[in-house]
Amino acid sequence: MEKQKRSMRKSIGIAVTALLVIAAFGILPASATPLMDDWNNIVPDFANSIRFSTYEINWTLDYDGINALHISYDPVNAPAGDINESGNLAGTFYVTDTGGRKFQDDIVLLAAVNSTNEEISIKLNCSGYQWDLTGEGFAPPQDDVDFNYSALNGSFSNSDYAKNGDEDDVFQNWKPGVHGIGDVGDYPIFDGSSDNCYLLFVESNVGTFNNGTSLLNNGSVRVDYSISGLDSDETVVFNAYAWNNMTRKTNGALKFDNPGIRWTNNVTGTTESSVWRVTAP
Incomplete structure (x- = not known):
């Protein structure tokens, strides 16, 4: 009996020691990492106020939504974007659209931060075109769009x-998205990186419009950023999403008659992949 008691006390001691180690070093089981509730049919938690209603992410298996939206350093000469990596904590990128529909009603930015520094700050200024939503899902006439030089000007923190x-x-290494038609699952924030990140979903207050001539920045959304609080080699990765009130195919046929987020920049593969990663020096 005494031997059993000693064995029980030893087991309890080991368990207590393990709990103390977990508490001291912040070691948690993988399942305890806070994730988004799902990759589809969800409304993300925004860092600022949204312009319109019903910002639900809504992918469908017959429509991948990764072919039209891009992140670029040059919206005129490189509208399809590229894999951009920068060591500058302040800079500019553009969210572009090369789809046949010629417009996206509203652009949402996703900033993914792999730093645990509580002093992180990301300042954003977004400029681009705005217009009244059309009830038919077609692009508005060029005369009905207005350029806003500072549609969003704000700072965001932890x-x-x-x-x-x-x-x-939320702390994860994937963003809501699809790999292609019928191919679902975790879609990386930055291809080849498994770093978990905190997420900032930011309403830009402008859309992309490439349905005319003589448009500023080729109708793209310009994003000026300034980042502080990163330690050396820590990163902020920028992705983008597009929301539309209604959606028609290039041939004019109605595709979606309800609002939703159904586009994001492609980050995998060798063609038309684009993303913007900033790494602190």
């Missing part, structure tokens, strides 16, 4: 990180 349904700060 208090603005996206939360899941449990009110935990």
Whole structure:
């Protein structure tokens, strides 16, 4: 009996020691990492106010939504974008659209931060075109769009990180998206990186419009950023999403008669992949 008691006390001691190690070093089981509630049919937690209603991410298996939206350093000469990596904590990129529909009603930015520094700050200024939503899902006439030089001008911190349904700060290495028609699953924030990141979903307050001539920045969304609080080799990765009130195919046929987020920049593969990663020096 005494031997059994000693064995039980030893087991309890080991368990307590393990808990102390977990508490001291922040070691958690992989399943405890806070994730978004799903990759589809969800409304992300935004860092700022949205322009319109019903910002649900809504992918369908017969429509991949990764062919039209891009992130570029030059919207005129490189509208399809590229894999951009920068060591500058302040800079400019553009969200472009090369799809046959010629416009996206509203652009949402996703900034993914792999730093745990509580002093992180990301300042964003977004400029681009705005227009009244059309009820038919067609691009508005060029005369009906207006350029806003500072549609968004704000600073975002760790208090603005996206939360899941449990009110935990999301910390993951994937973004809501699809790999192609019928191919679903975790879609990377940056291809080849497994770093978990905190997420900032930011309403830009402007859309892309490439349905005319003499448009500023070729109708793209210009994003000026300034980042502080990163330690050396920590990163912020920028992706983009597009929201539309209604959606028609290039041939004019109605595709979606309800609002939703159904486009993002492609980050995998060798053609038309684009993303913007900033690494602190």
